[in-house]
Amino acid sequence: MPDIGVALSTIVSGVLLGGMLALTALGLSIVLGVMRLVNLAHGDFVVVGAYVGLFFLKFTGVDPLLGLPVIALIVAALAIPLYRFLLAPLAERGPEAQMMTMFAVAIILENAFVLGFSADTRSIERDYATLPLTLGPVTVPLIYVIGFAIAVALILAVHWLISRTRFGRDLRASAADAQAAATLGIDVKRVQMLTFGLGAACAGVGGTLIGAAFQFGPSSGAAYLLNSLAIVVLGGLGNVLGTLFGGVTLGFLQSVGGLTLGDGYRDLVGMALFLLVLAFRPDGFLARRRS
Amino acid sequence: MKTSSGLAEVGVLLAAFVLLWFAPSFAGDYGLQIAFRVLIYLTLAESWNLLAGSTGLVSLGTSCFVGLGAYVAFGLMNAFDVPLPLGLACCAVAGGALAALVSPALFRLRGLYFTVGTLALAELLRLIMVNVSAFGGASGIFLQKDPPPLPVLFHYALVVALIASLAITACARSRISVILRAVRDDEDAAAQMGVRPYRTKLGAFILSSALVAIAGGVQATKLGAIEPYGMFGLQWSIDVLSMVIIGGVGLRLGPLVGALFVVALGEALADYPEAHVAIAGVILIVLIRFAPRGVVGFVENLAPFTQKKRVAA
Amino acid sequence: MNASGAPLLEASGLVKRYGGLVAINEVDLELHPGTITGVIGPNGAGKSTLIGLIGGAIPATQGSIRLNGRDISRLAASERARAGIGRTYQIPRPFLDMTVEENLEVAQYSIAPFINATLAREERDALLARTGLSDAARLPARALPLLRRKRLEVARALALKPRIVLLDEVGAGLVDSEITELITLIRSVADPNTAIVIVEHVLRVVRECCSRSIVLNFGTKLIEGPTAEVFANDEVAAVYLGTGGDRELGAASGTSTEAEAEASVHLESPAAERRVMSPLIATRSESSGGAPLLELKGICASYGQARVLKGIDLTIREGEAIAILGANGAGKTTLARTISGAIAPTSGVLRIAGEDVAGQPPHRIAELGIAHCMEGRRIFPTLSVKENLLIAARNASASACQERLDSVYDLFPVLAERKDHSGTSMSGGQQQMLAIGRALMARPRLVIFDEISLGLAPVVMDKLYEALMVLKQAGMTLIVIEQDVDRALALADHAYVLEHGVFGLSGKPREIAADPRLRHIYIGTAD
Structure with a gap:
């Protein structure tokens, strides 16, 4: 068992x-909520964001x-043509x-x-990225805290966007009943396109943060x-704040798994958790408290 | 009519089997290598088609059962010196058992999560193999005894492919086919006819997984050494998907055409592995959009006089 | 009628709740072998839910079902089918890509996988002959027209060799001669060991087939008894035609129409109505150059494979209120959805203020001022009441939105009280008010109200129609699609009766109400 400081730092x-x-x-x-699409390229959007x-x-x-903000726009701008030219024409053909x-x-x-960037593992290197931040027994790199703070702020911003703005209203209506939404005057295809762009922007920004805090390579996308x-399954589909809960839970359990079983088990914990939640709580742990 | 066309199909399959049995005596080593790969791929694609065609479930978990078969075969042969045929039978049992075990998680939400669930399952197994030293860890394991020579392995692959093809024929040309199609087309209406949808889907998933696991065992035996990244790699799933989409999802000849195409493409671009996969991706996008029934479907549309044979699909 | 002996099927205390909505409330049912029981009642009374509960497609919230003394309440649909319960679907659901014969094989092989092939074929042939499908055995189900698909539904159910046969609205959407054929078929199906339940809107089927009948209303059993007695009951006629229950069909005189209009006006004058409602009603445009607000010419539309509308001509000018009536399955909702763009017409002209909009997406048509208060309310559960309302106010400024909200709240004060609650947390009637308010939030030039009274208590319907009357007084153009003849006619300037995809009858409400053909279309009493 490693000493308590290291353990706590790992968990944090x-x-x-x-x-x-x-x-x-x-x-x-x-x-997934708006388009009923499991975007299997989402992990690669994260890598795009990092690059x-x-x-x-x-x-x-x-x-x-x-x-x-610029990075978010660039990634969204790369994703929207994918929706427009690849996905929209398939809309009638099922998910x-x-x-x-x-x-x-x-x-x-x-x-x-x-092909473009070689198979090398890279990292976005900044001086402050390696600075340690110590709080009592816990020591973590400063960049983790910055990245986390930005991520939480953006999740709250997206939560605000979805729960308080006109676009968010249209988004929720389209997700709940696309046909009724269209009849009430919502241009559902446009909502889907913007949602797809927003989803890609989230991936892109997350990718930059992860790229600055950790390392990434061309095939990191699958992970x-x-x-x-x-995380989506843990937090419950369509639950914005649940997603934050899911992420933090997954991160916590992964570190605990890594500490007790060995570092190689970190990712394993995530996959096992995913399948267990699907089997026993398919609506997520927060199914009752929908945002 | 149904039975006679089914018997004719079995006849064609057996004739092809007998003919190919003698391939090692006239094909060279390279030819045999290629033929071996086509047969393994054919088995994988037939199994995938069996599942998708009879349940509508799209799997990305081929690699999960390929890897499982490989590890089970090696484990049994190394630890207990089990003969290969018995080892392969155990692969089938293991594949089917794993499918049964994970089905409660994967069949949720009528398939929305099935695809990603199979993806996660493959990743989970890979991580277990990487991390558990008893399974050889990241460096994998060697087959301790000498693998049989290529012609013998070719015969194994041929038998496995025949079994997979016969299974598809049985599902497409017998009484089972109407049950499978009913479940795929309208689960609720099928249940109202007394069909048990969950059991039917589970049966197809178990059969399909068992076949893939056997193919994995044969493939591993030929390699002589396995490691988790290769055997549980996404590449298997990518190749299978390419085959069925290129050949035509749910079409009887789809897997064969797809397997030939994918192996040929792989050979042509053997020196450019990244370009190879990227090109496969582009072909998939184009076919999904413009020829959803693949090459076989496209040809059928061009030649309306050819009899349309739809599989259990 | 074989009421003696043990019942074949015995259901007691069946309850089905969807959230706060009670679809079936404490219904008891006994079926004896050799009987045919009819279940009738207005749209939304819970008839199809009852079939689902017995067949197992819908799990019951409460209550028990016994088949031959065995408790089957917890069994899945597939197990109930194996135990001997066969059902048909209201909208046929054959396996479209299979042949007719294969459709039957599904049932045969699922209950007896190893049945002798020759025997199975003989059974199939007999079934197909009995249901008049012998010539279609090798055709794909997709190729069958509606009547033959319904026959296939019946044949499939019979292939289970059931003890109980549940027929859900087999008559809907069929013409008279087809219904005659169907009645012959149902009679031929009856045998001393089988109990048949017919849920039906076409009352002729029930009258001619069923020894006993049950009337459902608001999910509860209103009356049960010999069919002739049930049909002679005044209460039943009232349930069907005028939900108020205080008027006979066809007696809706001019005076009563005016009286009702009078009663619902709760402001001083039409001018006052117009002032309060003005934020919700688009100003009349002079730009269209006298073109009618909405014009349909030869509109045809299909729903799935079925051709539902077969040439509709309709012209509506600003300020008019029209009613579109018709029995279940006549095509009313398809017509509404075609106008609002959810279904693209297969042929014909659809003009809004002179502009041809056929094939335009629904949000474009909404932009042109057509609002559609959809059948089934379609409230977004993830949005609050207020958000549900605001969603329809496209491109309106914040102050305009507030004005419109105030007007809607003025019309339905309960919505103001519940504005921050989830849209689906309210009762059915309140949700319908929300749906109406939402349609108005677009400040439309024309609103289509599709079956707003569906499944609601008469007093709630009174309130809704009062609101519609207020809107009409204020100058709104309205299309009211209704099954409830009295209410729709009381409101409308002009009425059309849809029958099998065409307008079978049209005219002033007074003439329509007095026309014996109306009763014939609805109940078919004119034998």
Whole structure:
């Protein structure tokens, strides 16, 4: 058993990472809610976000955390044509065709990353990223705390957007009953397109944060996708704040799993949790408290 | 009519089997290698089609059962010196048992989560193999005894492919086919006819998984050494999906056409692995959009006089 | 009628609740072998729910069902089918890509997987001959027209060799001669060992087939008895035609119409109505150059594979209120959905203020000022009452939204009280008010009200129609689609009766109400 300080630090780090993953999971969740689409390329959108952050820093010299709004827009702008030209024409054909298309997009992206950026593992390197932050027995890198804070702020912002704005109202109505929403005057395709863009932006921003705090490679997407799915299922579909809860829970359990069983078991905990929740609480742990 | 066409199909399959049995005597080593891969792929695609065609469930978990078969076969052969045929039979049992075990989680929400559930399951198994040293850890395990020579393995692959094809024929041409199609088309209406949808889907999932696990065992024996990243890799699922979409989902000849196409594409682009997969992705997108019934469906549409044979699908 | 001996099926205290809505409330039922029982009642009375509860498609909230003394309450639909309960669906659900014969095989092979092939074929052939489908055995079910699909539904249910046969609205959407064929079929199905239940809107089927009948209203059993007695009962006629229950059909005189209009006006004058309601009613446009607000010419539309509308001509000018009546399955809702763009017409002209809009998406048609208060209310459960209202106020400024909200709250004060609660937390009647208010929030030029009285108590309906009358007084253009003849006619300037996808009857409400053909279309008493 490692000493208590290391253990606590690991757990806090896990929770902070979970918060960042929750942001990417949120993107997956709103697309699933509105379009009934499990976006199998979502993990690769996260990787796109990390690469965009990396090159943003390289070419502009501006800190990617300051450039997050621009990065979000870039990733959304890359995703919207995918909706417009690949997904929208398949709208009448049921969710499988769209899901398979996004699967194909995922494998194209993954291999395009290797071809374009090599198979190297990278990280968005900033001086402050390695600075330690100590609070009592707990020591975590500063960037984890910054990343977590930004992720939570953005999750709250998306929560506000969905629960308080006109667009959010349209989004929730389209998710609940697309046909009725259209009859009441909502341009459902437009809502879906913007939702898809918003989902990608969440993935992109999450990717930049994760890229700054950790390492990423061209094939990291699958792991992000699966972790995001685990979080969505934990938090409950369509529950924005539940997603944050799911992320933090997953991060916590992963660190505990890593501490007690060995580091290699971190991801295993996530997958096992995902399947267990599907089997026993398919509506998520917070099914009662819908936002 | 139904029975006679089913018997004719069995006849064609057996004739092809007998003909191919003698392939090792005239095909060269390269040809045999390719033929072996086509047969393994054919088995995987037939199994996938069996599941999707009879239940409408889209699986991304092929790699999960390929890997399971590989590890079960190696484990039994190394630890207990089990003969290969018995080892492969155990692969089938293990594949079916795992399918039965995870079905309560995967069949939730009528398939929305099935696809991602199978994906997660493959990842879960891979992580277990990586982390548990008894399973060889990240570096994997070697087959301690010498694997049989290629011609023998080819015969194994041929038998497995025949079993998978016969299973599809049985499901498509017998009484089972109406039950399977009923469940796929309208579960509620089928239940009102006395069909038990859950059991039917579970049966198809178990059969399909068992077949994939056997194929995994044969493939692993040929490799002689396995490691978790390769055997549980997403590549299997990508290849299977490519095959069935290129060939035509649920079409009788789809898996064969798809397997030939994917193996040929792999050979042509063997030196450019990334480009190969990316091109496969583009082909998938184009086919899903413009030829949802794949190459076989496309040809059928061009030639309306060819009799349309839809599988259990 | 074989009421003696043990019942084949015995249901007691059946209850089905959907959230706060009670679809079936404490219904008892006994079925004896060799009987045919009719279940009738207005739309939304819970008839199809009852079939679902017995067949197992819908789990009961409370109550028990026994088949031959065995408790089957907890069994899944498939097990009940195996135990001998066969049902048909109101809208046929054959396996479309299978042949007719294969559709029967599903039932045969599921209950007896190893049945001898020759025997199975003989049974199928006999069933197909009995249901008049012999010539279609090898055709895909997709190729069958509606009547033959209904026959296939019956054949499939019979292939289970059931003890209980549940027939759900087999007559809906069929023409008279087809119904005659169907009645012959049902009679041929009856045998001394089987009990048949017919849930039916086409009362002729019930009258001619059933020895006993049950009338459901608001989920409870109103009357049960020999069919002739049930049909002679005044209360039953009232339930069917005028939910108020105080007037006979066809006696809706001009004076009573005016009296009702008088009663519902709760403001001083039409001018006052117009002032209060003005935020909700679009100003009349002069720009359309005298073109009618809505114009349909030869509109045809299909729902799934079924051709539902077969050439509809309709012209509505600003300020008019029209009623569209017709029995279940006549195509009323399809017509509403075609106008609002949810269904694209297969042919014909659809103009809004002169602009051809056929094939336009629904949100474009909403933009042009057509609001559609949808059948089944379609309240968004994840939105609050206020949000449900605001959703329809597209592109309106915050102050305009507030004005419209105030007007809706003025019309339905209960919505103001519940404005922050979930839209579906309210009772059925309140949800209907919300649906009406939501349609008005668009400040439409025309509103289609589709079956707003469905499943509601008469006093709630009174309130809703009072509100509609207020809107009419204020100058709103209205299309009211109703099964409740009296209420719709009391409101409308002009009425159309839809029968099998065309207008079979049209005219002034007074003429329509007095026309014996109306009663014939609805109840078919004119034998």
